[in-house]
Amino acid sequence: QVQLQESGSGLVKPSQTLSLTCTVSGGSISSGSYSWSWIRQSPGKGLEWIGYIWHSGTTYYNPSLKSRVTLSVDKSKNQFSLEVQSVTAADTAVYYCAREPNGNNRDVFDIWGQGRMVTVSP
Amino acid sequence: DIQMTQSPSTLSASVGDRVTITCRASQSISSWLAWYQQKPGKAPKLLIYEASRLESGVASRFSGRGSGTEFTLTISSLQPDDFATYYCQQYDSYRTFGPGTTVEVK
Numbered sequence: 130q131v132q133l134q135e136s137g138s139g140l141v142k143p144s145q146t147l148s149l150t151c152t153v154s155g156g157s158i159s160s161g162s163y164s165w166s167w168i169r170q171s172p173g174k175g176l177e178w179i180g181y182i183w184h185s186g187t188t189y190y191n192p193s194l195k196s197r198v199t200l201s202v203d204k205s206k207n208q209f210s211l212e213v214q215s216v217t218a219a220d221t222a223v224y225y226c227a228r229e230p231n232g233n234n235r236d237v238f239d240i241w242g243q244g245r246m247v248t249v250s251p
Numbered sequence: 252d253i254q255m256t257q258s259p260s261t262l263s264a265s266v267g268d269r270v271t272i273t274c275r276a277s278q279s280i281s282s283w284l285a286w287y288q289q290k291p292g293k294a295p296k297l298l299i300y301e302a303s304r305l306e307s308g309v310a311s312r313f314s315g316r317g318s319g320t321e322f323t324l325t326i327s328s329l330q331p332d333d334f335a336t337y338y339c340q341q342y343d344s345y346r347t348f349g350p351g352t353t354v355e356v357k
Binding site: 166175176177178189191192193225227234235236237238239241242243244 | 252282283285287293294295296297300301304306338340342345346347348349350351
């Protein structure tokens, strides 16, 4: 079955760039039937959708984060990635990657990674 | 932006109880609502989508109702494994989660 796994630095200094990668196993990221999302969870703001990307590279971002966020996809590695620029303590959170099926009115997050804790601190 | 609210924020219940959680959207989202269950240290798990459709493999004691701006998640007979936090999420416009409802042991 499809599994997702986040990886990347767990500690980032303020004003620097947070970078995470999600590796998809058991299925192809190139399937046109899915989009691939990032979601974060912090004690202060709960669950927050960051954005999603299709295998074509088309992206949609949360308007509140759009100016600082970049998603990308590497089909050769079956991975997609997140960058958040100019981080502050408010970006400290558990970051999840998730799969979203497209169509059949089921555009929800049906498979999640285990989550990666990222702390922003000097 | 579509805002989501949930009530109550915490619910104390016993095994066997019927439990209902309410989720409200700041504007109509038709039936584009999902419910998730989350346990400490784990990722959320999809329970229901399109307001009332049960995700494959999810116990039938979970049910969802509603449309427009008001939705409910009901657990017909609470089981020990059901003590967790529950989130609603709209997918009508972008994606927004509710603040969560924690179901705790009474």
